Amino acid sequence: MRFTSPQTLLTLTVAATSVAAAPFEYPLPDGFPTPSPAQIAAIEQLAGGTLPNGPSPANLTKTAITNLHLLALNEFFETAYFTELLANVTNDVPGYDAGSIAPLDKTYVVDALTAVVNQEQLHALGINAILAGAGHKIIKPCEYEFPVTTFKQAILLAQTFTDVVLGTLPKAQAIFAADGGDESPLIQLFGSVLAQEGEQAGFYRYVQKKTPSAAPFLTGGSPSFTFTAIQAFIVNGSCPQPLPDIALTTFGTLNVLTTPEAKNMTLDFSVSGSVSPFNNSIVYLSGQNLPVAVPISNVKPVAGAFQFQASFPFESGFANGLTIAALVKGAGTTFNSTDSVAKATVYGPGLIEVD
């Protein structure tokens, strides 16, 4: 997977090859992921609020469990990421002088990230409590590596994966709603988490002097896109639970080679396997619009991979912020939902940030 944006072209191929720092490992000094009651109270203090104290569902469907596993996996990744980012800013690691970006000052950024780290810990603990409460396996954290070495890169990446989460949580809500019964209270609970992540996304955009709210309707996703995206940061083989036990698909990597801009343009892509204009297309998910499928062209083998091009019709109604690209099976097919795109996907998600 590759994350791209107009300002910075980040080559975020799987981190293991390019990152010198040691992988991030739990536990944290505050006891997380298994804090004592006193430690939980301290985390809640720093998070600005407590874990929910209402009853949790006695019964969960298989699909709900899969989604809770995905969400917990994501919260452990986010907690690791923001813990490391907070440490980098606090310790004045070169490239992390957050105070140099007017109108920020270091204390404000440290306070903001401290809240986020503790809030993400409570998200993870809360999801595991829902799983355990219904008698299901909880998620345990893995080891992580992050392909960023400056504050600016780190904030852009935080914006990008938070945008992915903003498209994932509505999907989880839809699943809980379809299941009904015991799961109904989870719709509101995750509505509050969704809004919380939206507050974070506004901060990450503000730091980059982007309009805090990107678009009227943000981009949706599909659980397997998020599942694949998170794995780019997980050290291979480091998860206590085998990831294939989570009933989602891991797609091949779709690299977006061009820096996208907020206009109609052509993008270059690459994938590891052979593709053809007769059998494949690129599909974009942007805003709450129907998926947009475009043909691919100029397929050529390059250094053991396959490069090709596709148009990026941004001016036909795409949303600012995140657009998700996927290389799908079939040419000339139209898709009417994000899930139907995921079902046809071979390589993806390509995460494209514009503005």
Ligand SMILES: *[C@@H]1O[C@H](CO)[C@@H](O)[C@H](O)[C@H]1NC(C)=O
């Ligand atoms: C929920 O789980 C309980 C305990 O496992 C079981 O007795 C009950 O039948 C379940 N209810 C539904 C609606 O599945």
Ligand SMILES: *[C@@H]1O[C@H](CO)[C@@H](O)[C@H](O)[C@H]1NC(C)=O
């Ligand atoms: C923290 O800084 C180290 C050293 O530059 C870097 O390797 C790591 O990716 C950074 N992590 C984050 C989340 O910014």
Ligand SMILES: *[C@@H]1O[C@H](CO)[C@@H](O)[C@H](O)[C@H]1NC(C)=O
């Ligand atoms: C991760 O490990 C699996 C199983 O050992 C292997 O098939 C895969 O190629 C590895 N992936 C990376 C990116 O190293």
Ligand SMILES: *[C@@H]1O[C@H](CO)[C@@H](O)[C@H](O)[C@H]1NC(C)=O
């Ligand atoms: C398209 O897919 C079909 C069926 O899988 C295959 O036989 C054919 O060779 C493919 N065409 C190209 C140009 O790759």
Ligand SMILES: *[C@@H]1O[C@H](CO)[C@@H](O)[C@H](O)[C@H]1NC(C)=O
């Ligand atoms: C952008 O591309 C779309 C789709 O091809 C087209 O409908 C639209 O007219 C183009 N807009 C501009 C300003 O070129």
Ligand SMILES: *[C@@H]1O[C@H](CO)[C@@H](O)[C@H](O)[C@H]1NC(C)=O
């Ligand atoms: C999407 O398309 C499928 C198959 O073409 C159809 O069964 C389904 O009802 C459509 N869904 C929507 C929301 O239009």
